[in-house]
Amino acid sequence: MxxxxxxxxxxxxxxxxxxxxxxxxxxxxxxxxxxxxxxxxxxxxxxxxxxxxxxxxxxxxxxxxxxxxxxxxxxxxxxxxFPNGACAGASGDNGTCMTARECSTRGGSANGQCANGFGLCCIFMTSCGSSTSENGTYFVNAGYPSSYDGAGSCDLTVIKSHPDVCQIRLDFNRFTIAGPEPTNHVCNQDQFIVSGGNPIPTICGVNQGSHMYVDAGVGTTQPVKLTFVTSGNSYERIWKVKITQIPCSSIYKADEGCLQYYTGVSGQLRSFNYDPASGLQLSNQDYGICVRMERNFCGIQYTACPDNVNNRSRAFTLSGNSNGPVNAMIGSGTAINNCANDWLLVPCATNVGRVQPAQALCTDRICGGTFSAELSMTAATVLSTVKPFRLWFHADNIEAPIDIDNRGFCLNYVQQPCTNNVA
Incomplete structure (x- = not known):
């Protein structure tokens, strides 16, 4: 426009x-x-x-x-x-450049100048019980920027701005609600629920900096609803979710089946509510994590993030009692060292520097308390050359009495050039 x-x-x-x-x-x-x-x-x-x-x-x-x-x-x-393009407001929020009259008519608020002073950066911010079709809207808690301490349901209905929109990206600029209960790590007090698109697991806890991609379908489809449910004990909750509508033809469109989508040669990915000090791995999780394969790169390496909080790394703790050392577990099945309940699937994973036998079977599932593609107490850098670059995280609804205080995972990734003997 x-x-x-x-x-x-x-x-x-x-x-x-x-x-x-x-x-x-x-x-x-x-x-x-x-x-x-x-x-x-x-x-x-x-x-x-x-x-x-x-x-x-x-x-x-x-x-x-x-x-x-x-x-x-x-x-x-x-x-x-001047085009109604993206702009940076004086507050640091992203908005849309338009005239003062357009901004007021569409329910936004002016936040600095754009287009060489001819336009205003219009910020769209809304809260409970409303709907929006504006790209770049921020969904905030009641009373934002103050925290919210109350019980109830706060929802926002997201309507496509154009039939060509295929996905909706949610960026959690602020996201602090009550975490899961400590026994089985189920979100039974506070919840964030996405409905109307592809199946998305319910999450809770602290998720600032994380994101989600929601499949909005093709053409004119039913709207997507975002809901924060708050209940139980008193808690200082605060959220600010940026909503970006992505056209079907956009280069930023995520691959199908990816709840999270990362770009760039290197980066970091985390499970929801990950925190090495106090975060708990959420139960009832089942989703894909994708990394866009950049040009002239044929493989990808994953390494557990540094943990500067604990005397023993908890950057990858999915199974067992993480209050003590737990070895890496691999593969599917019901044996003691297999991953039957909670796991991170890394397609055909191998430890970097390890020469595999010619007929060796690929390791896919990795769990336990150490990140390695082998049964080991020593963390390793894991390589996968399966394309596209995609992980899959699964967690059931039971933790205790075997799995205790697991944090989830945080991994740094680096794509590998095709010239590094990676096919």
């Missing part, structure tokens, strides 16, 4: 016989100054206008007498257009 601004320019020019030889000279002077760029005007009868104003001013011999000095006023109407 494009916004338009109408400008009125008032020009004052004193005309003299020694520098103006005809009524059109003023027009030429303005053109030389850039005033008339891309603006056209009718052929005006300057003499008639002057003579009507003052009969003594008659044209003689095709010029104005040198003894006369008259002020001339010319009103110029210019239309300035």
């Amino acid at each position: 494009v916004s338009k601004v109408l400008l009125l320019v008032l020009l004052l020019k004193f005309c003299k016989s020694n520098d103006i030889s005809s009524p059109n000279t003023a027009m030429k002077w303005m053109a030389s100054k850039g005033v008339l760029n891309r603006v056209s005007f009718p052929r005006w009868n300057f003499d008639g206008l002057l003579n009507k104003a003052n009969p003594a001013n008659k044209r003689e011999s095709g010029f104005w007498p040198s003894s006369q000095k008259e002020s001339r006023f010319l009103s110029l109407f210019t239309v300035v257009t």
Whole structure:
């Protein structure tokens, strides 16, 4: 979309016989100054206008007498257009550049200038019981930026801004609600629920910096609803969720089946509510995590994030009692060292630097308390060359009495060039 601004320019020019030889000279002077760029005007009868104003001013011999000095006023109407693109508001929030009237009509609030001062950065922020079709809307708790301490349901209905929108990305700029109960790690007090799109697991706890992709379907489909449910004990809750609508043809569109989608040669990915000090792995999780394969890269390596809080790393703790050392468990099945209940699937994973037998079977599931593609107490860097780059996380609804205080996972990834003997 494009916004338009109408400008009125008032020009004052004193005309003299020694520098103006005809009524059109003023027009030429303005053109030389850039005033008339891309603006056209009718052929005006300057003499008639002057003579009507003052009969003594008659044209003689095709010029104005040198003894006369008259002020001339010319009103110029210019239309300035600028696209309704993204902009950064004075508060640091992202908005849409538009005119003040458009911003007010559409329910936004002006937050700084854009388009060289011709437009305003319009921020859309809404809370409980409302709906929005504006791209870039922020969904916040009641009373934001203050925290919320109460029980109830706060929902927002997201309507497609255009039938060509295929996905909705949710960025959790702020996300602190009550975490799961400590026994089986179920979100039974506070919950964040997404409905109307693809199946998405319920989450809770602290998830600031995380994101989700919601499948919005093709064409005109039912809206997506975002709901925060708060209950139970008193708690200082705060949330601010940025909503971005992604067209089907966008290069930022996530691959199908990816709840989380990362881009770039390197980065970091985490399970929801991960925190090495106090976070708990959430139960009832089942979703895909994808990394876009960049050009000329054929493999990807994963390494557990540094843990500067505990004396023993808890950056990968999915199974067992993580209050003590737990070895890596691999593969599917019901044996003691298999991953039968909770796991992270890394397609055909191998430890970097380990030469595998020619007929070795791929390791897919990894769990336990150590990140490694082998049964080991030593963490390793794990390589996968299966394309596209995709992980899958699964957690059931039971933790105790075997699984205790697991944190989930945090992994750093680095894509590997095709020239590094990676096929």
